[in-house]
Every structure is written in structure tokens, then in C-alpha cells.
Amino acid sequence: DARVTQTPRHKVTEMGQEVTMRCQPILGHNTVFWYRQTMMQGLELLAYFRNRAPLDDSGMPKDRFSAEMPDATLATLKIQPSEPRDSAVYFCASGLPNMYYEQYFGPGTRLTVT
Amino acid sequence: DAKTTQPPSMDCAEGRAANLPCNHSTISGNEYVYWYRQIHSQGPQYIIHGLKNNETNEMASLIITEDRKSSTLILPHATLRDTAVYYCIVRAYSGNTPLVFGKGTRLSVIA
Numbered sequence: 429d430a431r432v433t434q435t436p437r438h439k440v441t442e443m444g445q446e447v448t449m450r451c452q453p454i455l456g457h458n459t460v461f462w463y464r465q466t467m468m469q470g471l472e473l474l475a476y477f478r479n480r481a482p483l484d485d486s487g488m489p490k491d492r493f494s495a496e497m498p499d500a501t502l503a504t505l506k507i508q509p510s511e512p513r514d515s516a517v518y519f520c521a522s523g524l525p526n527m528y529y530e531q532y533f534g535p536g537t538r539l540t541v542t
Numbered sequence: 543d544a545k546t547t548q549p550p551s552m553d554c555a556e557g558r559a560a561n562l563p564c565n566h567s568t569i570s571g572n573e574y575v576y577w578y579r580q581i582h583s584q585g586p587q588y589i590i591h592g593l594k595n596n597e598t599n600e601m602a603s604l605i606i607t608e609d610r611k612s613s614t615l616i617l618p619h620a621t622l623r624d625t626a627v628y629y630c631i632v633r634a635y636s637g638n639t640p641l642v643f644g645k646g647t648r649l650s651v652i653a
Contacts, residue, residue: 432585461641463641470584470644470645471580471629471643473640473641474644476640495626507550519585519586521585524638526638528610529587530576530588530591531588531641532588533584533585533639535584535585536583538587
């Protein structure tokens with residue numbers, strides 16, 4: 429059963445530290461999304477890639493967040509330096525550019541910045 | 543901004559049909575209606591989508607009104623495991639583009 433995997437599942441860090449979250453999309457999926465979920469804002473898009481190229485990262489705070497796809501099997505989201513307001517659940521999703529195709533979400537990384 | 547309006551919460555008795563409404567009065571001709579759900583602490587899960595015809599799959603049925611300004615997701619025999627937040631999303635097809643989530647409907651299935 430193909431799944432999107434995310435690591436770590438939980439991360440607690442202190443303000444100012446660097447945080448790296450990883451996502452392994454479903455094999456063969458060429459579109460990868462990063463979403464963030466908070467109680468206040470709900471689910472919102474941070475960035476997405478197709479064929480490893482960024483298509484939209486307008487949802488990310490550019491000064492501290494960066495998203496990359498080093499290869500087709502790995503997507504990373506980094507926060508440097510982290511702040512308490514970054515505390516949230518970060519979801520990765522993958523899919524194909526097909527009108528009949530849905531997005532598959534990973535289990536999320538729960539980040540707490542103290 | 544989300545283009546849909548959903549009730550914030552609903553209850554449903556276990557074994558009964560759950561009918562979740564969604565208003566999308568400004569939907570464009572090329573926009574599809576998608577439904578996702580999020581069970582507590584999990585990532586969202588795709589349920590079903592449609593353009594103008596009613597759709598059915600193993601999870602649910604989607605009924606879209608003729609004017610396409612509203613739709614209803616039907617879970618025919620709700621179970622406790624269907625307790626979740628259900629999101630109705632409209633978007634144009636242009637190749638698996640990002641989802642814009644609203645607040646959704648929190649469905650509680652009661653034994």
C-alpha cells in the first residue's frame with residue numbers, strides 16, 4: 429500500500445534552532461505539496477513542486493523557510509531560525525497532474541517551538 | 543479565500559446516512575467539487591470529486607445540483623470511524639493544483 433512518509437513525526441525544539449522536515453512522496457508521483465495546519469489558520473499551502481521544480485512558494489515566509497527537492501524521492505522543508513509561531517503540523521502530499529487523480533497526504537510532522 | 547460554505551458541525555447516528563451540505567454559489571464552469579476528510583491527527587484523505595454529474599464510489603456519493611451552486615456528500619451508512627472534519631473544495635483543473643481548505647464540517651457519528 430503506497431504511502432507518503434514524513435519524518436520526524438514529532439519535533440520539539442527551542443526558538444532559534446534549525447528544523448528540517450523530510451517527506452518521501454509516493455513512488456512515481458511528480459507533484460509534491462507542503463501544507464501547514466494550525467488552530468488559528470487551518471490548513472494552508474506553503475509550497476509545491478512539480479518534477480522537482482518549485483511552482484509556488486508564496487505561502488512561505490521567505491526569510492526563514494526553504495523548501496527543496498534534492499531528488500525525486502525526497503522533499504525537505506527547513507526553518508531557520510525557528511520561532512514559537514512556527515508551531516504547527518506540517519503535512520506533505522503527493523500526486524500526479526491528472527484530473528482524475530487526488531492528493532495523498534502524509535501523516536504530518538508536529539512541530540513545537542518553545 | 544475558500545469558495546465554499548459548510549456548516550461548522552453535524553451529528554449523525556451510527557448506521558444512518560450522513561448528508562453533508564456545501565454551498566458554492568460562485569463556482570465557475572470549469573471548476574470541480576472535491577471532498578476530503580481529516581480524521582483526528584491524520585493527514586487529509588480524498589473522498590470523491592465531480593463536475594456536474596452525480597458520482598459514487600466505495601466511500602461516498604456526491605450529489606451536485608443542476609445549477610451547480612451546491613452539493614451534498616452522502617455517507618450511506620455512517621460508522622464511528624467516519625467521525626472527522628469534512629472539507630468541500632472547488633478548484634479548476636489545471637493539473638493537480640494546491641487545495642484551498644476552508645473550515646470544513648466537523649461530523650460526529652454517535653453510537
